[in-house]
């Protein structure tokens with residue numbers, strides 16, 4: 302059985318004790334164990350700041366971008382091994398593993414490309430600002446890489462992408478990374494870090510990993526560190542209100558859960574290509590990774606007169622089933638969630654299941670909430686599994702109201718050929734959503750996917766989605782830099798800009 306060692310202060314060590322078991326969700330067998338007992342988080346973070354970030358910041362952005370390219374190549378070489386770990390610890394199909402592993406490699410490659418064009422060791426922010434009539438006194442804003450460490454506390458559903466979508470911009474910025482993957486699926490993250498460390502790609506201290514509980518990690522954070530968190534709103538609130546995080550104003554980025562919506566336009570006819578695309582996307586979002594995606598469609602908002610047609614089209618595709626959720630705890634949480642939603646909904650479709658009792662399969666389930674404007678749970682309870690609720694609307698303003706009842710989401714998609722409908726919905730939901738994907742017949746199959754986070758576009762949303770922001774190309778670097786302004790003579794500003 303595999304014991305996941307921790308890598309801190311430049312060496313690998315197993316945590317004390319028996320550790321927490323990691324399971325195979327299809328067979329119920331233990332596949333590995335993880336323990337962080339005995340890790341000195343204070344020393345680990347000091348090492349990351351004083352060795353890792355300093356070593357990285359001796360290089361230019363372009364040099365660090367080249368390292369990201371090497372990591373991407375290494376991960377691509379080991380891809381099939383990562384798929385095996387994904388199957389053993391997360392279950393599911395090759396498509397599920399690919400979404401995570403290939404998503405990670407693609408994101409690293411994108412940042413390698415974006416960073417190759419950056420020069421120098423600091424970013425200049427906007428133009429010089431004149432502060433005197435003669436020009437003898439001016440101001441320039443700069444972005445300087447943080448001198449601390451980037452701590453990633455990650456969710457269980459993306460052990461590969463979840464690490465590298467954060468590490469790519471952090472390492473490109475010159476900030477050392479300490480990752481604490483979610484314990485149930487830490488194996489894949491740990492294997493990737495192990496491979497990168499063994500290949501000697503990064504300078505000493507640039508990457509550390511701790512598997513198992515976060516224990517007293519937050520007590521050791523300093524003002525120049527950043528915590529980038531992905532997980533539940535509840536854990537986010539606990540970290541946000543931690544006394545040391547408050548006292549030192551530690552930068553804290555949150556990607557939490559959300560009840561993402563997809564909206565069908567009133568103009569889309571059931572026999573059209575666009576209608577089929579809509580139904581296919583809803584079913585795909587429910588079943589890919591068994592619906593365990595923060596961006597998955599949870600609410601399907603459709604014109605009232607087409608509700609039956611949508612139920613038929615989506616159900617047909619759901620009958621194919623999907624992989625298991627990650628463990629027994631998630632299994633019972635998903636079944637509990639369905640029960641809560643059933644108080645406001647009827648079951649429009651649920652797939653038959655012939656899976657073994659000890660496995661963690663949840664049947665793909667489409668619920669129908671006939672009066673969604675008066676319902677509460679369907680806009681609040683995130684069932685982290687292959688489950689969505691269909692909500693009929695009458696008129697565009699009702700569709701907008703329903704989408705916004707999610708109280709802040711990562712993404713919404715809208716399918717229509719009516720430009721006025723698309724514009725009204727996009728602007729009506731913009732302040733409550735981080736990303737809006739509009740699909741017309743002309744876009745067709747060229748769209749990148751409702752739940753697919755592309756590295757060149759921002760990922761994050763307001764309210765219950767956490768209020769954070771990641772990716773978005775070079776915008777992501779801002780999270781790992783501190784902005785400051787120098788007011789002074791032009792010679793000084795030129796010298797700093799050239800440094």
Ligand code: NAP
Pocket residue numbers: 454455456457458459481482483484485513514515531532533534535536537539540555556557558559594595683685711766767
């Ligand atoms: P979770 O229970 O909140 O755990 C997330 C991470 O926080 C894990 O690494 C966990 O460690 C750690 N943690 C728990 N308590 C902590 C504490 N007191 N101090 C420091 N760290 C602590 O969430 P999850 O069950 O792994 O993930 C599912 C949720 O994440 C879903 O709600 C989903 O919507 C959300 N999610 C959001 C995004 C996004 O990008 N917005 C992406 C994926 C998932 P242990 O595992 O060791 O407990």
